[in-house]
Amino acid sequence: MFYQLVGETAMILHFAYVVYVVLGGFVTWRWPRTFWIHLPVAGYALSINTVGWECPLTHVENWGRVNAGQSGTGDVGFIDHYLTGVIYPQEHALTAKVLAGVSVAVSWAGLFAQVWLRRRHTPERRPADRP
Template identity: 45%
Template sequence: MGFRLLADATAVFHFLFVAYVVTGGYLAWYFRRTIWLHVLAVVWGFSTVVFTVDCPLTTLENWARHRAGEAGLPPSGFIDHYLTGVLYPREDLQLVRMLVVVAVVVSWLGFWLRGRHRQPGHAVR
């Protein structure tokens, strides 16, 4: 039971991480210091897709699932197993990737524009 719980908790954390990669730049509009965390998350997230780097969260989930007597994720990984073909059609994968890039770029552009229009002396969170 403990390994199953660890695997499920890892999957939930992985979902939250993917959501943060997509939306964290908008969060930085209000909590400006979090932009650096978002930049790191985006670099890591995109590197796992572009360079097919193994994600430690996928490795942890697989390890815990195997220890719980369950099948692990397929070699294609977390996104392919939980998102592609589930939240959007498999044939739209490239479109979804482009939309994620657009969402990140727009969030960073908005972050920059909001920073330029801030009042001098305004507190930074």
């Protein structure tokens, strides 16, 4: 039971991580300071996809599932096991990764535009204006 719980928890954390990578930049539009949380999260996701690093959650999930008597994700990672062929067809895997990157870029561009417009429309306070 414990090992199954470990495997399921790792899978849920994986899904949450992927959703936050893709959509977390839009959260920064409401709470701009969360950009500093999203930056390393998105950077790590980019490195996993470009360099080929393995996510530690994949190892945790496999460990939990194998010790629970289940099959793990095998030789593929989380995305290839749960998303490719289920959410999008295998032949569109690169397109899905590019769209995830575009989502991050658009969300960050929107945040920077929002910050720039806010600073541009905020009047400067001169020393004589201060109480």
